[in-house]
Amino acid sequence: MIITGETLTTHFREQESRRESIRQNLTWETVIAIDPYFDDLLSEIEGIEPGEKFCANNIWYKKYKPIILNRVGWYAPNYAPEILKIERAYDLVYQRLYNALPDCKGCGCFTGF
Numbered sequence: 001m002i003i004t005g006e007t008l009t010t011h012f013r014e015q016e017s018r019r020e021s022i023r024q025n026l027t028w029e030t031v032i033a034i035d036p037y038f039d040d041l042l043s044e045i046e047g048i049e050p051g052e053k054f055c056a057n058n059i060w061y062k063k064y065k066p067i068i069l070n071r072v073g074w075y076a077p078n079y080a081p082e083i084l085k086i087e088r089a090y091d092l093v094y095q096r097l098y099n100a101l102p103d104c105k106g107c108g109c110f111t112g113f
Helices: 005-025 028-034 037-046 056-069 087-100
Strands: none
Touching (some): 028 037, 028 087
């Protein structure tokens, strides 16, 4: 088989099309199948019982966001599966976990008045 520029271009386009399809169809279920730790974090977050004063943003930025930054998205470690290094994976994890936090209560956030 002779490899030409056209053959390589076609192969590259097909490969990129498959990657884009994976990006578009990535789901929470796929992410937790690859890294079940995110499901453990979700359970932990859902188990939070806020007291009279609770700031979701404080706990998010101090505890949970640093964890996800080191496991998914652009700053994921080199050994992480490529699918977890894409922006869509980071967005899925971020939104799912952040939205599971209880609402702020009695703090200075705009959501906690």
